[in-house]
Amino acid sequence: MTETTVDNGVNVEALLGARAALQESPEAAKFTWRATNTWLKGTHSRSKVEGFFGLGEEQETGRSFESEGDHPPQFAAENQGPTPVESVLTALGGCLTAGVAAVAQQRGIQLNSVTATIEGDHDIRGILGADADVRNGFTGVRVNYSIDADASPEDIEALVAQSQKRSAVFDILTNPTAVEVSVS
Amino acid sequence: MTKRVPPRTTVVVVGAGHSGLAVSQRLGAEGIDHVMLERGEVAHSWRTQRWDSLRLLTPGWMNRLPGLPEPVLGPADDDEFLTAAQVASLVTGYADTISAPVHENVGVERVSPTDDGYLVETSTGPWSAENVVLATGSVRGVTPALAADLPPGLPSVHAIDYRRPSQLPPGGVLVVGAAASGVQIAAELQASGRQVTLAVGEHVRAPRRYRGRDIFAWIDAAGVLDERWDEVEDVVRARRLSSFQLVGGTETLDLNTLQEAGVRVVGKLAGLREGTALFSGSLTNMAALADLKLNRLLNTIDETVGGTGERPEPTRVPAPVLSASLTSGEIRSVVWATGIKPDHSFLDADVFDHKGAIRHDGGVTGPAGLYVTGLPVLRRRRSTYIDGARADSADLVSHLTRRLADPTRRTAG
Ligand SMILES: Cc1cc2nc3c(=O)[nH]c(=O)nc-3n(C[C@H](O)[C@H](O)[C@H](O)COP(=O)(O)OP(=O)(O)OC[C@H]3O[C@@H](n4cnc5c(N)ncnc54)[C@H](O)[C@@H]3O)c2cc1C
Numbered sequence: 001m002t003e004t005t006v007d008n009g010v011n012v013e014a015l016l017g018a019r020a021a022l023q024e025s026p027e028a029a030k031f032t033w034r035a036t037n038t039w040l041k042g043t044h045s046r047s048k049v050e051g052f053f054g055l056g057e058e059q060e061t062g063r064s065f066e067s068e069g070d071h072p073p074q075f076a077a078e079n080q081g082p083t084p085v086e087s088v089l090t091a092l093g094g095c096l097t098a099g100v101a102a103v104a105q106q107r108g109i110q111l112n113s114v115t116a117t118i119e120g121d122h123d124i125r126g127i128l129g130a131d132a133d134v135r136n137g138f139t140g141v142r143v144n145y146s147i148d149a150d151a152s153p154e155d156i157e158a159l160v161a162q163s164q165k166r167s168a169v170f171d172i173l174t175n176p177t178a179v180e181v182s183v184s
Numbered sequence: 185m186t187k188r189v190p191p192r193t194t195v196v197v198v199g200a201g202h203s204g205l206a207v208s209q210r211l212g213a214e215g216i217d218h219v220m221l222e223r224g225e226v227a228h229s230w231r232t233q234r235w236d237s238l239r240l241l242t243p244g245w246m247n248r249l250p251g252l253p254e255p256v257l258g259p260a261d262d263d264e265f266l267t268a269a270q271v272a273s274l275v276t277g278y279a280d281t282i283s284a285p286v287h288e289n290v291g292v293e294r295v296s297p298t299d300d301g302y303l304v305e306t307s308t309g310p311w312s313a314e315n316v317v318l319a320t321g322s323v324r325g326v327t328p329a330l331a332a333d334l335p336p337g338l339p340s341v342h343a344i345d346y347r348r349p350s351q352l353p354p355g356g357v358l359v360v361g362a363a364a365s366g367v368q369i370a371a372e373l374q375a376s377g378r379q380v381t382l383a384v385g386e387h388v389r390a391p392r393r394y395r396g397r398d399i400f401a402w403i404d405a406a407g408v409l410d411e412r413w414d415e416v417e418d419v420v421r422a423r424r425l426s427s428f429q430l431v432g433g434t435e436t437l438d439l440n441t442l443q444e445a446g447v448r449v450v451g452k453l454a455g456l457r458e459g460t461a462l463f464s465g466s467l468t469n470m471a472a473l474a475d476l477k478l479n480r481l482l483n484t485i486d487e488t489v490g491g492t493g494e495r496p497e498p499t500r501v502p503a504p505v506l507s508a509s510l511t512s513g514e515i516r517s518v519v520w521a522t523g524i525k526p527d528h529s530f531l532d533a534d535v536f537d538h539k540g541a542i543r544h545d546g547g548v549t550g551p552a553g554l555y556v557t558g559l560p561v562l563r564r565r566r567s568t569y570i571d572g573a574r575a576d577s578a579d580l581v582s583h584l585t586r587r588l589a590d591p592t593r594r595t596a597g
Contacts, residue, residue, distance in 0.1 A: 024538070026538055140504070154476065154479070157472070157476060158476050161469055161472045161473045161476060162473075164466070164469040165386075165469065165473060170466070170469075171466075173465065174451070174454075174464045174465035174466045175452075175454040175455070175462075175464050175465075175466075176454055176455040176457065176462045
């Protein structure tokens with residue numbers, strides 16, 4: 001085997017170790033992610049993520065991240081943050097790109113640069129209730145990757161394909177999920 | 185009341201398909217005393233769990249069995265593909281030729297460890313054996329959990345129980361799964377005049393012929409089939425991989441040819457909600473993965489034999505269809521071509537993983553003297569096919585023989 005010193009900053013050994021461990025203890029693999037959201041004004045709100053549940057217990061790792069959401073002036077709003085649908089696009093990009101890096105590391109491919117453009121087509125007559133036949137969500141999502149790596153075009157295509165296959169957000173977007181909203 | 189002492193034998197082989205028979209042939213050659221217990225007739229699976237038009241997707245030269253002369257057809261003659269009925273008579277003829285000690289119509293109901301081996305309880309009384317070889321095949325159709333949400337009254341059938349188009353009502357059919365069974369059944373149903381919708385998840389594409397020869401001649405020549413289970417990069421994945429999209433004959437059967445025949449190709453069946461089937465939006469990636477994998481296989485072949493062949497056209501991905509009504513009359517029945525599994529539920533031993541599959545290392549399980557055979561990639565990629573039984577049976581019987589030769593050997597209990 002040739003000596004490779006590929007470093008994409010992903011600890012693949014740790015991930016493979018976790019995979020092996022969780023195959024034998026599926027209970028520890030059950031995670032619950034959590035966010036809170038607080039209305040500020042108009043369509044402007046603030047989301048916060050902190051702890052999560054996983055590996056059999058509550059994980060309070062001193063995490064605290066905030067992000068804001070709003071709508072642009074074209075929606076008669078104050079433009080204090082990205083729209084929630086844009087947050088979905090950034091979530092998809094973040095998930096797929098993380099996957100590209102991890103798969104590249106595992107396959108011994110050095111990445112030099114990775115850029116994705118994520119577009120969601122949206123017929124807003126749905127959310128406005130202007131046409132009952134138009135769905136609320138995206139009618140289609142396109143992602144385009146521009147990747148500079150020490151690998152053949154075919155290997156790069158395979159990276160991107162494998163990343164989609166293992167992506168949580170890609171799955172969330174392409175497959176139905178039961179969502180239950182309650183009031184307490 | 186007298187309690188009958190179970191007859192004792194050195195090895196009980198459960199199941200008289202080709203895998204069990206190959207083991208029996210090797211045991212016979214070693215002079216090891218054994219019996220075979222078969223719930224139906226020899227080759228029961230080929231008589232009762234295959235559709236009428238089924239042909240093997242492997243060419244005739246891949247029907248080699250230990251103790252039989254090699255088929256007259258050699259690897260150069262690629263285009264003999266047996267029907268299920270012909271396989272049944274091949275396997276039955278084999279049992280006769282090797283004088284296999286088969287007890288037919290004996291269903292094994294429980295196998296449990298004892299102080300001196302195993303107690304094998306059957307529909308006709310118990311056996312006692314020092315060793316047990318499970319060769320019970322993959323006889324159980326697997327359906328996804330969401331099958332429970334089909335609208336009541338909508339007819340559905342698993343591929344293992346599918347026989348012919350007339351078994352289904354006229355009208356549209358949803359075929360779920362695009363491995364060999366799914367694509368073959370989809371083609372047959374479409375040709376019968378039914379509009380088929382084929383739900384496609386991860387799949388394995390292969391051209392029937394490449395560079396003038398049958399694909400299996402090349403796969404064999406490239407050494408792929410001899411890759412060992414303990415050398416395969418990810419054996420769990422290799423064992424789970426669905427079968428090649430292939431049909432016996434000379435024609436390629438893939439998503440492109442199915443679409444040319446009029447089949448509507450959609451994403452993986454991802455949900456059933458209020459009478460509507462929801463399909464995954466991942467079809468483009470599933471096709472891309474299959475095309476990449478196909479080209480890797482053909483690269484391997486080219487590297488082995490030199491030169492390059494003409495590559496199949498990439499999969500044409502149709503405009504996305506994300507749902508279909510199961511109540512509007514558009515789809516009148518469903519075929520689950522979602523895989524088959526072994527049924528080892530009669531085994532009363534701590535050998536199952538958390539998914540209920542038997543744990544084994546190349547067919548050797550944890551408890552002494554308990555073997556399993558006839559599973560995909562059991563000891564090599566070839567194990568997935570009839571042709572794998574030759575080498576697998578030799579390996580397992582040599583393990584068993586070594587064990588019997590050891591005077592200090594442990595027994596199961
Ligand atoms: C649709 C389909 C297509 C296939 N196409 C090909 C192909 O093209 N090429 C190829 O090489 N292979 C093909 N295979 C066959 C595959 O190779 C074999 O199924 C596999 O190798 C297992 O063979 P076996 O002898 O272990 O099992 P089987 O042939 O299934 O034999 C198992 C036997 O065990 C008996 N049995 C099960 N449970 C019990 C019990 N509790 N007590 C007593 N007896 C029991 C069954 O009745 C059966 O006779 C196909 C299989 C299927 C399902």
